[in-house]
Amino acid sequence: MKWTLALLVTAVMILLPDTEAWAWGPGVHLAAGNFFLARLDCIAPEIARLLAANPGAFLYGCLSADIFIGKGCTVRPGHSHNWSIGQGLLAAADTNRTKAYAYGYLAHLAADTVAHNIYVPNMMGLMPGGGKISHVYAEMQADRMVLWDHRQAVSLFSRPERETDQTLRTTMAASRLPFLVKKRVMKSHLALCGTHEYTGSLDLAHRLFRRKGARSYFGEMFGLTLDAVGDFLTQPETSPVLSQDPIGSQALWRVKQLQRKRRRLSRRLPQAQIGNLFPVMPEFSSLPDIYSSCPIAARTLRCS
Numbered sequence: 206m207k208w209t210l211a212l213l214v215t216a217v218m219i220l221l222p223d224t225e226a227w228a229w230g231p232g233v234h235l236a237a238g239n240f241f242l243a244r245l246d247c248i249a250p251e252i253a254r255l256l257a258a259n260p261g262a263f264l265y266g267c268l269s270a271d272i273f274i275g276k277g278c279t280v281r282p283g284h285s286h287n288w289s290i291g292q293g294l295l296a297a298a299d300t301n302r303t304k305a306y307a308y309g310y311l312a313h314l315a316a317d318t319v320a321h322n323i324y325v326p327n328m329m330g331l332m333p334g335g336g337k338i339s340h341v342y343a344e345m346q347a348d349r350m351v352l353w354d355h356r357q358a359v360s361l362f363s364r365p366e367r368e369t370d371q372t373l374r375t376t377m378a379a380s381r382l383p384f385l386v387k388k389r390v391m392k393s394h395l396a397l398c399g400t401h402e403y404t405g406s407l408d409l410a411h412r413l414f415r416r417k418g419a420r421s422y423f424g425e426m427f428g429l430t431l432d433a434v435g436d437f438l439t440q441p442e443t444s445p446v447l448s449q450d451p452i453g454s455q456a457l458w459r460v461k462q463l464q465r466k467r468r469r470l471s472r473r474l475p476q477a478q479i480g481n482l483f484p485v486m487p488e489f490s491s492l493p494d495i496y497s498s499c500p501i502a503a504r505t506l507r508c509s
Contacts, residue, residue: 229320232348236505238267248438259305265361266309272387286451294376306369314451315437316430321453324426326460330482350423355399362392418479428496435495445488
């Protein structure tokens with residue numbers, strides 16, 4: 206049964222458009238969400254009260270943007286990772302639960318501004334493979350480096366969520382049956398993440414493609430992710446995070462061109478220092494340093 210599930214989820218990933226995948230994987234999004242539930246003092250008091258009263262809805266929102274995986278990496282109306290979709294979800298929320306859910310969804314987008322514009326394209330640019338494979342590998346290895354419980358993620362997708370799902374479907378103009386199918390695929394992927402086969406394959410890939418400095422670079426990017434999410438949840442209307450594209454269209458297009466150039470030349474181009482291909486945007490210089498100032502943030506990372 207586990208291998209059947211693995212084959213189904215793998216087939217879905219293979220059929221996605223080139224370079225399309227999650228930005229941060231579910232593990233990073235769940236770890237970030239749980240971090241802010243444990244440190245509500247890091248965000249705006251009114252939002253903190255909302256999340257404290259509806260933690261499950263917030264965490265479900267932190268994962269929900271990736272239900273619509275397969276939308277591609279081009280900015281266009283109706284893409285699940287547009288700021289307009291997240292803001293529309295918040296505007297449509299008419300209960301405290303759906304508001305907490307919408308803030309979780311928007312926190313996901315804030316986190317992905319770091320993943321898709323900086324971390325993933327930098328890692329893709331250093332890998333021998335190209336396109337989809339290197340993108341998926343980068344995000345899966347990121348999930349490997351944080352402490353998270355796939356059972357918590359599966360439980361979030363197992364509970365009845367009629368109110369939040371309806372709000373999302375209405376905002377996305379999504380039909381019920383395709384939405385339920387995509388949600389089921391997402392739940393199956395989350396269940397697969399906890400199997401021995403899945404974790405073992407990630408550990409093997411890590412040993413085969415180990416790159417010096419990758420772990421410390423991920424720690425830096427995870428810290429920047431917490432800073433970005435925390436700033437958004439503190440000033441959701443004016444945060445500099447809003448100036449960045451959660452889809453990362455331009456960065457992913459540029460790294461795709463680099464990979465094509467490598468294949469055309471039939472050799473690897475000289476590699477840049479890790480993190481240098483796509484540096485941190487100047488707009489992020491004003492973000493609060495939540496990660497460095499909070500001891501529990503470092504404990505979210507795995508030691509090996």
